[in-house]
Amino acid sequence: MKIAVLLYPACSLQEITTLTSILCLSFGQSLDYLASEKKIYTSEEGLQVIPDFTFKEVQGVVYDCIILPGTQEPFVSLYDSRLISFLKNVDIKRTIVAAISSSPMFLGKENMLHQPVVKDKNVITAIGFAYTTFSQTVLDTLGLELPSDFFLRKNFYSPEELIYHLEVSDYQKILQKILQYEQCTQE
Numbered sequence: 001m002k003i004a005v006l007l008y009p010a011c012s013l014q015e016i017t018t019l020t021s022i023l024c025l026s027f028g029q030s031l032d033y034l035a036s037e038k039k040i041y042t043s044e045e046g047l048q049v050i051p052d053f054t055f056k057e058v059q060g061v062v063y064d065c066i067i068l069p070g071t072q073e074p075f076v077s078l079y080d081s082r083l084i085s086f087l088k089n090v091d092i093k094r095t096i097v098a099a100i101s102s103s104p105m106f107l108g109k110e111n112m113l114h115q116p117v118v119k120d121k122n123v124i125t126a127i128g129f130a131y132t133t134f135s136q137t138v139l140d141t142l143g144l145e146l147p148s149d150f151f152l153r154k155n156f157y158s159p160e161e162l163i164y165h166l167e168v169s170d171y172q173k174i175l176q177k178i179l180q181y182e183q184c185t186q187e
Contacts (some may be wrong), residue, residue, distance in 0.1 A: 001029055001064045001065070001068075001142070002030045002032070002061070002062065002063045002064050002065075003029055003030075003031050003032070003063060003064060003065045003067065003072060004031065004033070004058070004063045004065070004066045004067065005020060005031050005033050005066075005067045005069070006033075006034050006035065006066065006067065006069070006075040006083070006103075006154060007034065007035040007041045007051050007069075008035060008036070008041065008070050008071055008073075008076065008080065008083060009041060009042070009069045009071065009073050009076050009077065010042070010043065010044045010072040010073040010076075011041065011043050011044065011069040012043065012044045012045070012069045012072070012100075012101055012128065013043045013044075013045055013047060013069060013070050014035050014044075014045060014048075014131075015070050015100045015101050015131050015134075016067055016069045016100065016131070017068065017090070017127050018132055018135045019098075019131070019134065019135035019138055019139070020034055020067070021038050022073065022135060022139065022146070023139075023144075024048045026077070026144075026146065027144050031048050032053060033049065033051045033052045033053075033065075034051055034052070034053050034054070034055055034058060034086075035051035035054060035055070036054065036055060036080055036083055037051075037054060037084040038051060038054055039055075044071070044072045054082075055082050055083065055086035055159075056149070058157070059089075061092070062094060062095065063090075063095050064096065064142065065096040065097075065098060065138065065141075065142060066090060066095055066096070066097050066098070066104060067093065067098045067138070068097070068098065068099040068100065068103035068104075069096070069100060069103060070099070070100050070101020070102040070103050070112065070128050071101075071102055071103065072102075072104055074102040074103070074106075077103075077106060079107060083106065083107040084106065084142070087106055087107060090111060092121065092122045092123055093121075093122065094122075095122065096122045096123075096124065096138065096141050097122060097123050097124070098124045098125075098126075098133065098137075098138045098144065099123075099124070099125050099126075100126045100127075100134050100149065101126070101127065101128035102128075102131075104125040107123065107125075111116060115127075116129070116130035116133055116134075117120070117130050117133045117134050117137050119137055119141065122141070124137050124138055124141060124169075132151045133151075136150075136151060136153070160176055
């Protein structure tokens with residue numbers, strides 16, 4: 001599966017990290033980070049990120065999903081001809097386009113529905129606070145299943161629920177890593 005995340009000035013990574021984290025850690029997906037230029041972009045949280053590719057470098061690449069975070073400076077990106085041109089060339093019959101917060105405006109004129117998440121065929125849009133529902137909708141559309149209670153929050157956890165469990169093979173790998181580091185520090 002090929003998945004891209006778009007970067008632009010003041011993009012809101014916190015709105016998409018639930019989704020990107022699950023894609024990488026739970027489903028082993030690799031993500032391409034794309035932008036108009038290969039330069040440092042500062043997110044609204046103050047994180048500095050560098051894209052893997054420019055839009056021009058991935059011209060002709062077909063992605064299964066393109067994720068658009070929101071941004072505190074939407075007009076900078078709305079008038080970025082490279083970003084808008086890239087989005088115009090996306091085949092939404094083939095590619096899932098997932099846009100949250102302010103980024104749906106980059107997709108062109110749309111009928112505004114006052115709902116946390118809206119799915120119209122392969123286009124998914126969401127209000128910024130609905131990032132978990134947004135994440136679940138994108139995962140469902142990609143055919144990636146999580147346990148039904150994955151996003152449910154609880155106020156109370158039993159002591160048993162707070163015990164972290166590892167498979168024996170994973171535990172052995174951790175012990176081997178610890179041994180490697182201890183050997184390095186003794187030399």
